[in-house]
Amino acid sequence: MKQQSSRRRRGVILTLQGWDRFQAAKIQAEFDENAGDNFSLEELSDRTHLALHTISRILGREEPVDKSSLQSAFRAFGLELSKSDYTRPISPSEELETRQANPQYDWGEAPDASVFYGRSEELLQLRHWVLEERCRLVALLGIGGIGKSTLAVKLGLQIQTEFEVVVWRSLQNAPPVDDIVTNILQFLLWALRKEMVLPESFDGKLSKLMECLQSNRCLLILDNVETILCSNGQAGQCRPGYEGYGQLLKCVGEVPHMSCVLLTSREKPREMVPLEGDRTGVKSLLLKGLNPTEGQQLFQQKGQFTGTEREWQELIEHYGGNPLALKMVAAGTQELFNGSIAPVLQYMQQGILIFEDIGDLLERQFQRLSAVEEELMYWLAINREPVSLAELAEDIVTSASQRQLPQAIKSLLQRSLIEKSSEYFFLQPVVMEYGTQRLVEQVCQELVGEKSVSLRLFKTHALIKATAKDYIREIQKQLIVQPLLEQLLLELGSQQKLVILLQDLLKQQRHQAAILTGYTGGNILNLLVHLQVNLQGYDFSNLSIRQADLQRVNLAGVNFQNTAFDKSVFATSLKSIFSLALSPDGKLLATGDIDGQIHLWQVADGKNLLTFQGHEGIVWAVAFSPSGQTLASCGLDKLVKLWDVQTGDCLKTLDQHRCCLVCSLESG
Secondary structure, X not given: OHHHHHHHHXXXXXOHHHHHHHHHHHHHHHHHHOOOOOOOHHHHHHHHOOOHHHHHXXXXXXXXXXXXXXXXXXXXXXXXXOHHHEEOOOOHHHXXXXXXXXXXXXXXXXXXXXXXXXXXXXXXXHHXXXXXXXXXXXXXXXXXXXXXXXXXXXXXXXXXXXXXXXXXXXXXXOOOHHHHHHHHHHHHHHHOOOOOOOOOOHHHHHHHHHHHHHHOOEEEEEEOHHHHEOOOOOOOOEOOOOHHHHHHHHHHHHOOOOOEEEEEEOOOOHHHHHHOOOOOOEEXXXXXXXXXXXXXXXXXXXXXXXOOHHHHHHHHHHOOOOXXXXXXXXXXXXXXXXXXXXXXXXXXXXXXXXXXXXXXHHHHHHXXXXXXXXXXXXXXXXXXXXXXXXXXXXXXXXXXHHHHHHHHHHHHHHOOOOXXXXXXXEOOHHHHHHHHHHHHHHXXXXXXXXXXXXXXXXXXXXXXXXXXXXXXXXHHHHHHHHHHHXXXXXXXXXXXXXXXXXXXXXXXXXXXXXXXXXXXXXXXXHHHHHOOOOOOOOEOOOOEEEOOEEOOOOOOOOEOOOOEEEOOEEOOOOOOEEEEEEOOOOOEEEEEEOOOEEEEEEOOOOEEEEEEEOOOOOXXXXXXXXXXXXXXXXXXXXXXXXXXXXXXXXXXXXXXXXHHXXXXXXXX
16 A cells, blocks of 8 residues: 555656647647547547556646656657656645745635646636736636636646736625725735835725736736626626726726736626737637546546446537536436436436536526526527527517617627527527526416416417427427426316416407417417317417417317418428438338428328428439438439438538439439
């Protein structure tokens, strides 16, 4: 046992220089050989001929390894290990002593960063901004639990020797700005051996603080800045009574000085926005989640887990790589499933949020949203896939919300709640999961709650989008409509009472036709259809019906006199079929018709799974690939198109010379 401890003590870890060299070479190899995707732990193990746990230790830079392991890792990426690339590790107790020993460094209640995974690229970027570009103001932004505070501590400990004074202060309890500036100024004056005379006014204290930052190299870290920002207003705007923080940040960002103020926040303070730029001293970094390899390392810290590489990737990506969420999932997986992640994935696929702590984390985020921002979050959860600003504008029915749409989207981006790719916006899976669950609960409360509760979401949001892709519409039924009906049945006790509730709601709203705008009529109709209610004798006259899915519904005897249908879908009327093909497994049938449309049918029940515009004119031939995952079509326009059978997306369009290939496939 003593020999093992001795070997541990003789182990080494990478220095910052060695870490930077290794990461730069690894990133270049990933770009050259792996299309930019991170190497998995298994791939790194195969490449370096090192055990998985050794690779994790090298990447984590916390636990020591033997020098020969570092040499093997370096050789695998064409590097030679030098003496400056490695050092003896500092134990957590030594790190604590280091934080406390130097009186110039006041880390206050900064969190422990001894257990830390990944973030190599982020650390490189931040060190470059702070040490090389000498930025005055840097913001670490991201959703709650993403690891902003831990990364700020890790960075600070790595670069603290470059500063005369380091001060960490948390704003978690929203202290008045005068108190926080006074506190920081007192420590700076003491640490810099300056005269301990403080001005009485806030402006005087701020001026004194700037003198310290200009004449000395100081690092100030302000954690949890979002607490002093408005919770239900424009993102990044200071709360009433806290405007002095805005003045502080504006001054720090505008006035030249030799120090750096690093802040962490879920939202970007609006004072930073006009000051940012490639050539300015003000920067911000939006922190993303851990990649699958880093997330797996975090899990291993919690114990032993079992899962395939694909399962690990699906799990980590589902929770957006959020370290706090992953820690909660790891603890819950150990407790509930003995370390097996497969059951967790099964619950995920059903849209069930099984770890309530994550819900609590996201609930705090939702409580900060304005009404329009909340409305958009629900629409993104309903749409299930990335949508453009124009598509969101079509979903929204109130003119006031449409006017505020661009600002609300910008605000949600600043709050780190939504993601953007090109011109499309979307939610991380775990945020979508929570938003969907919250929408169902809110709508249920509207329908069965006190009479004073207005039908806000039931009116402004479609529970089903009839015009969505078929598979999206099925997911909406599975994850929104079905859970809502189940909750309503629990509340009311029987389907008969639920049907009576919907009938009464329809009658009440018909007497107040002005109120039955938006999606109320379509939602009532869709719920009745999903309950398989016989609609004969129902009266929907003089109403507006949006997004009603009536493709397989018997509407005989239903009164739709003067009904305005908008974005609703009825039973499909097929044109003459010119081509057809059966999938290799016999479960799907593809047909091409005279109008250039291609239909994908489920053989078992004749259900139309997908319909898409294939060609200009007749579809001469259709053919499945041997795997059944791709469909090829050829038409009168002499073009060949390849389609994704799962989504209906066109994968590729080939020129006319390839058309005969599909025809021969189809005929053969």
